[in-house]
Amino acid sequence: MSSDDITIQYLKTMAATILLTSSIINSILGIVGLTFNIFVFTRPTLRCQPCSFYFLSSTFFNFFVILIIIPTRILSNIYDINPTDYNDNYCKIERYLFYSTRTIPCWLIALATIDRFLHSSSNSSFREMSSLKIAKLATGCTSLFVFIVYSHMIVYYGIHDKTDRFGQIxxxxxGAPGIYSTFLSIWQMIFYSVIPSSTMLVFGSLTIKNVRGRCQTIPRAAEKNRSNRRTDFQLLRMLTVQVLVIIVCTLPVSIYRAYMAITINDMKNELRLAQEELASQIVLSLTYFAHSTSFYMYTLSGTIFRKALMKLFER
Known part of the structure; x- marks a missing residue:
């Protein structure tokens, strides 16, 4: 066995190990953390907040990622159990749901940053737009929008014959052979990472600017108003941490997809393919932490969240 063959085998083993290890870790973190998220965000102190509603809604979609997508990924990539390779309709529905449901939580957190911007604005008309009713409407419309955005997968995805480097079919x-694979990579990069991350950064910066402006202009308020501002500040801090986690976890996969789109027509030997497979497993595994760690980020960054959690344990 040549040194290249040994390296290739080592890279494949590493890729499988990273996939299995990260999937187990994300599953445990996700099941425990997301369950607590539901209990905490439905408590009286938080359930009337529009920002909390976005957190709660993203939790339900993240549950789908943890309980459905990750186990399917393990069965497919490690144990070679993949029903999508044998049923065309199942192939279309599974990939369509997997892509869209992973994208929706990122958009919901982006909506939460917009809500915090509106809530912290000095313009009363903007502040009125930060309400639970609008949060519910925005969540429904955004979810529908994302499902529509990925609807082309139902048409162009299916069971297709592929020829490997040895000529085996x-x-x-x-996706459909040809330019569609490049299109889907760019499409996913834009809607899963670029647009939500850009929205988070822009409205997060504007929110911080609003908060600093209000701190300088608003006089000392009554105890109730100070309590409300403390709640708003805690939610903003929780949101900021979650935004940073999403950006850090989704940006590498966007870079990887851009690289794959650029090099799609390159002639690649088996060593390079093994290296790309390892890189793919690393960046894809990283994205799942954006779906499984929200509870732990909220606990570390939000005093109001920790207090609600302690009251839950006391009960």
Whole structure:
């Protein structure tokens, strides 16, 4: 066995190990943390806050990622159990749901940053737009929008014959051959990472600017108003930490997809393919931490969240 063969085998083993280890860790973190998220965000102190509603809604979609997508990924990539390779309709529905449901939580957190901007604005008309009713409407419309954005996958995804470097033909669930693979990579990069992350950064910066302006202009208020401002500040801090986690976890996969789109027509040997597979497993595993760690970020950054959690344990 040549040194390249040994390296290739080592890279493949590392990729499988990273996939299995990260999937187990994310599953445990996600099941425990997301369950507590539901209990905490439905408590009286938080459930009437529009920002909390976005957190709660994203939790339900993250549950789908943890309980459905990750186990399916393990069965497919490690144990080679993939029903999508044998049923065309199942292939279309599974990939469509997997792509769209992973994207929606990122958009909901982006909506939460917009809500904090509106809530902290000195313009009373903007502040009135930060309400639970609008949060529910925005969540429904955004979820529908994302499902529509990925609806092309129902048409162009299916079971297609692929030829490997040895000339062997196999049927796989994939996008239509040709330019569609490049299009989907760019599409996913834009809607899963670029737009939500850009929205978070822009409105997060504007919110901080609003908060600093109000701190300088608003006189000393009554105890109730100070309590409300403390709640707003805690929610803003929780949101800021969650935004940073999402950006850090989703940006590498966007860079990887851009690289794959650029090099799609390059002739690649088996060593390079193994290296790309390892890189793919690393960046994809990283994205799942954006879906499984919100509870722990909220606990570390939000006093109001910790207090609600302690009251939950006391009960």
């Amino acid at each position: 196999s049927s796989q669930c994939s």
